[in-house]
Amino acid sequence: MLVSLIVTAVSIIFFFAGRQIFHKLELDKPITSGTTSSGKENKSARGKYAEDGLGATSRRIPWWERWSGIGGTVVSRIELNVESKHDVQALETFQNQTAKFLDTFRGRPMAMLSTESLKRDLLSQAWIEQASVRKIFPDKLQIKIVGREPAFVLRGMDAWVLADSRGSLISASKFLSGRWATLPRVFGIEDRLQGDLDDMDRQLTQERVWLQDLSALLSKLHRQVLLQPQEVKIIPDSWTGSAMFVLKSAPYEIRLTSGQWNNRLNYLQYILSDLHSETTESTFARIEGQYPDKWYVTKGKQ
Numbered sequence: 001m002l003v004s005l006i007v008t009a010v011s012i013i014f015f016f017a018g019r020q021i022f023h024k025l026e027l028d029k030p031i032t033s034g035t036t037s038s039g040k041e042n043k044s045a046r047g048k049y050a051e052d053g054l055g056a057t058s059r060r061i062p063w064w065e066r067w068s069g070i071g072g073t074v075v076s077r078i079e080l081n082v083e084s085k086h087d088v089q090a091l092e093t094f095q096n097q098t099a100k101f102l103d104t105f106r107g108r109p110m111a112m113l114s115t116e117s118l119k120r121d122l123l124s125q126a127w128i129e130q131a132s133v134r135k136i137f138p139d140k141l142q143i144k145i146v147g148r149e150p151a152f153v154l155r156g157m158d159a160w161v162l163a164d165s166r167g168s169l170i171s172a173s174k175f176l177s178g179r180w181a182t183l184p185r186v187f188g189i190e191d192r193l194q195g196d197l198d199d200m201d202r203q204l205t206q207e208r209v210w211l212q213d214l215s216a217l218l219s220k221l222h223r224q225v226l227l228q229p230q231e232v233k234i235i236p237d238s239w240t241g242s243a244m245f246v247l248k249s250a251p252y253e254i255r256l257t258s259g260q261w262n263n264r265l266n267y268l269q270y271i272l273s274d275l276h277s278e279t280t281e282s283t284f285a286r287i288e289g290q291y292p293d294k295w296y297v298t299k300g301k302q
Contacts, residue, residue: 072111073138078102084147086127087178090162090171094127094147101125102143110135126197127170151215152184152232156193160185161200165219167211169201184218186211188234188243210234210243213258217245224265225272227252244290251284264289271295 080099084091101121105113115133122131122145130146148170154161162170162180173180189210192203204211214232221227229247236243243258252272256264268289275285278299288296 072109074107074109075105075113075139075141076107077140078106079140079142080145081143082145082147084127084145085149085179086147087180089178090180091147094125094171098122098125098128098145102141105141110137110139113141126168126201129164150180150183152186152218153180154186154193154211155190156200157190158194161193161197163211165212165215167204167208167215169197169204172197172200184229184232186214186232186234188232188236206236206241207234210236210258214245217247217256217261220262220265221247225269227254227272229254253284253286255286255288255290257290260292261289267295271297275299 080095080102082091082095082098084094086094105118113135115135118141119131119133122128122133122143127147128145129148132144134142136142148164148168150162150170151165152163153176154163154169156172159172159174160176160180161172162183163186164170176185189204189207192207193200214234218229218232221229227247227249229249231248233246233248234243235246242260245256245258245261247254247256252275254268268287271287275287275297278285283299283301286296286298286300288298
């Protein structure tokens with residue numbers, strides 16, 4: 001009699017534990033796509049992952065099908081909302097990668113899922129700057145993501161590499177397209193940008209400091225001097241550990257030293273004001289501001 005009761009109890013445990021595995025295979029897979037930073041809905045991704053009135057509604061899963069038998073209900077619905085300034089094509093690629101990662105959490109017991117651990121995993125993706133994870137019982141995960149804002153695009157050995165204002169690498173591509181094509185292009189550290197994205201990121205040491213400084217310079221040039229360089233070359237100085245920035249914004253080429261440009265922009269304004277009436281589409285001016293207390297200006301034909 002005792003043996004019979006033990007066998008029956010074990011059978012019941014295995015039956016409900018097994019339901020978690022089979023349930024994961026049978027669930028629909030609804031994921032919402034969210035919006036871009038402009039507030040416009042990303043409809044291209046929404047049609048593929050939609051749920052809860054934000055698109056084609058998935059069938060409602062009865063509570064007894066959502067019950068794992070061990071940890072209560074399991075994850076059967078995932079809502080993903082994204083805010084990002086990436087172009088639509090890049091954003092859709094990033095969202096699809098993240099959606100595939102999140103899909104691995106379907107069928108896991110809600111009570112045993114760590115939101116902090118999932119948040120850390122999301123933040124380990126290069127394109128994600130901020131992430132929040134919320135469990136909504138009985139069976140829903142709500143994910144909100146803010147993507148890193150690209151500042152410029154770096155030329156690597158065999159690809160273009162997108163980077164943010166902190167010098168963190170976001171993504172790599174063989175070709176420039178969409179919003180990428182309008183960002184400043186940075187040359188001069190190609191030898192540090194080869195291999196996969198993680199390899200590149202590990203190789204950036206002093207170069208990351210230069211990129212952070214360059215981002216601050218580009219931002220101040222835009223606000224204070226109304227210049228938006230299309231191209232930048234970084235020339236390292238092995239003696240001082242600094243670098244010279246060669247910024248090209250037609251019809252000007254401006255040279256400044258990393259870490260030493262901040263108090264020179266007021267003088268640069270006066271120089272550009274004087275040159276403005278003297279330069280045309282067929283001429284250019286090279287402005288060398290890398291020397292302490294001196295400026296050299298050379299004018300010539302394009």
